[in-house]
Amino acid sequence: MREIEVKEIQEIVRDCCSGIAFEYPDDVMAKLVTYAEKEDKPRAKQALALLMENAELARTKRLPICQDTGMAVVWLTIGQDVHFTGGSIKDAVNKGVEEAYQGSYLRNSVVSDPVFERKNTLTNTPAVIYTEIVEGDQVVIECAAKGFGSENCSRIKMCKPAEGVEGVRDFILETVKLAGPNACPPMVVGVGVGGTMDYAAYLAKRALVRPLDSENENEQYRQLERECLEQINQLNIGPMGLKGRTTALKVNIEWFPTHIAGMPVAVNINCHVTRHKKVVL
């Protein structure tokens, strides 16, 4: 049995949430640079140049890349031989988020109640927390800070099995088209297929934290990721909807077995910032 103080988790969450507000993850920046080099439409080039300049200013002046510093989403993958000590793990995560958002002067974007009161909690908590129990004695902490310009453009559809791969592809493309300039393209497209309605949405969110330089291990899904990306970048939406080839940086698809009667497809859109960080403890 390995003992881990929850305070340690709190500090990791704090440092992750703070760090990703100011600096692009390496995988996202590498994609941006690659696409900026390939882009040939003048307005799109201008917009990408502004994004590059912005990234540099954010890093050096310690101002967040984007003012929507997001709602924190935290995954804890916990080895079953781990015992947490020193308090509640959930409280520790939320405390870490609060410390990051207050200590680094990020934006508090969370309201207490979605429908009625909508009062700012002034701590940017609660975070959305997912836990999974696995074998072993490690803890993997993954943090994302999800902006809502793109989150609002996300969709889910319970496709019929007969719609096949075309149905999946059409729904992904339709979602990107509807999102257009609102989602702050160049976007990252996370797709979850299979499972149940809620699990497909969960997988779509997981797809967004998979590194952008990775591809699906399954040949058919890998092909689908590539095809969708190619077709999205022919839509001529471009950075910020200013037209151009650079509409998406990557399509990541995650899948899971499903019911004989169904084919859930969830598309979770992320903006070009796509803040994510993973720490193994």
Added chain:
Amino acid sequence: MKKIQLPLTMEDRRSLRAGEQVLLSGVIYTARDAAHKRMKELLDAGAPLPFDLKDQIIYYVGPTQTPPGMTFGSAGPTTATRMDVYTPQLLDLGLAGMIGKGKRSDAVKQAIIRNQAVYFAAVGGAGALLGLRVKKAETIAFEDLQSEAIRRLEVEDFPVFVCFDSQGNDLYAEDFE
């Protein structure tokens, strides 16, 4: 690149064309979801707004907290679409333009043409760069709304693209090149 000194004159409003990149300098006012809702409530009650809309520009933004020693926080545009329901009335009251990102409704587009106004798009996610172009910031209303309060900003060379112009040209239209 074209530079424009605010307030936006009628001549500027008529000459700007969708697709153009311009640098704005002068005063703009911030307002997003919650501030628009409050302004609507004031108008419904026949009360005056926190600032005179005439020839002014509203920037749809909810900045981060201002770090110590800085003038302003990170401050990129938020999605304009959510303000569509409030915008035509404000344009009819003299508002000259808006800065945001994303699509506008037909009602907003018609109000832009009717009032010879302009909708500008700023680069979403360029919050640090845009925040640093703010040279002075002052909260003038609804302080309790925190990030969503109305602020009077003085900006210098604030980069935007003309997205929907007074003649009805739309940068986001599928056939626009």
